[in-house]
Amino acid sequence: MQPSPAEIARTLAAGHLPAVAHIACRPGPLPVRHVTDAQGRVLLLVPSEGTLAVALRPQDGAEDAALVLDIRDVPPMAVSPSLGRVWVSGWARRLDGDDARAAALDYADTDACGDLLDIGESQAIFRMEIAEVRWERNDKLVEVDPDDYAEATPDPLRAVEFDLIADLADHHMAEMSDYVRRQLGENARPDDDPKVVRMDRYGFLVRMGTRSARLAFPRPVTDRHDLAHLLHPILCRRCCNSTAA
Numbered sequence: 001m002q003p004s005p006a007e008i009a010r011t012l013a014a015g016h017l018p019a020v021a022h023i024a025c026r027p028g029p030l031p032v033r034h035v036t037d038a039q040g041r042v043l044l045l046v047p048s049e050g051t052l053a054v055a056l057r058p059q060d061g062a063e064d065a066a067l068v069l070d071i072r073d074v075p076p077m078a079v080s081p082s083l084g085r086v087w088v089s090g091w092a093r094r095l096d097g098d099d100a101r102a103a104a105l106d107y108a109d110t111d112a113c114g115d116l117l118d119i120g121e122s123q124a125i126f127r128m129e130i131a132e133v134r135w136e137r138n139d140k141l142v143e144v145d146p147d148d149y150a151e152a153t154p155d156p157l158r159a160v161e162f163d164l165i166a167d168l169a170d171h172h173m174a175e176m177s178d179y180v181r182r183q184l185g186e187n188a189r190p191d192d193d194p195k196v197v198r199m200d201r202y203g204f205l206v207r208m209g210t211r212s213a214r215l216a217f218p219r220p221v222t223d224r225h226d227l228a229h230l231l232h233p234i235l236c237r238r239c240c241n242s243t244a245a
Helices: 005-013 051-055 097-110 114-118 146-151 158-171 173-187 224-235 237-244
Strands: 019-023 030-036 042-047 065-072 085-094 123-137 140-144 195-200 203-208 211-216
Touching: 005 030, 005 065, 005 085, 005 123, 005 140, 005 146, 019 051, 030 051, 030 097, 042 051, 042 085, 042 097, 097 114, 097 123, 114 123, 123 146, 140 146, 158 173, 158 195, 158 224, 173 203, 173 211, 173 224
Parallel strands: none
Antiparallel strands: 019 030, 019 065, 030 042, 042 123, 065 085, 085 123, 123 140, 195 203, 203 211
């Protein structure tokens, strides 16, 4: 099993990657800090008097500003394949009062930065209602249904993917190589040197020279601790065999 386009789009848009905003009738693109809330709506944290805040001022007679958020994946390793790029289109509106405070709490769930304390003064927060989501990978463009995007959840391992892969490479290379060879069976080659290059809730991608293979977990994992529990029999086979004995 692999992540769906909607899940990949939510993962890329979650707020762990840099983004730029293309705003209607304004020069750009403009770098922007963002996260997504539980419904997938984008929250933008913007200096109150900065270029981005000025660009997001609605045109005469409007209550919001049209924009496109452009977010590219940053692979965890130089040899890791990219998840691609997502464009999230919609309308952004500046929040004030109770709405701004509620949005700040949602923002803090992903990025508890100190600037959230200055909303209403040096910082402003905008909420973007999503109208269109497009995901591009390997020159293929996929239109993601906004409802599917809203119902999907970001991958729980994305923010710690680099740490997880680095830990496997530094401390569990032999165990992982043995596991990969067992999973590949007759497709394994004597000179294979499997390396984990990507990981998500459904499994991981290993690279062996010019070949690659995706191996699935028995079930989707919910967080880092759940992953550790699931990988324990793989990485500590001697411990598990001793316990069984």
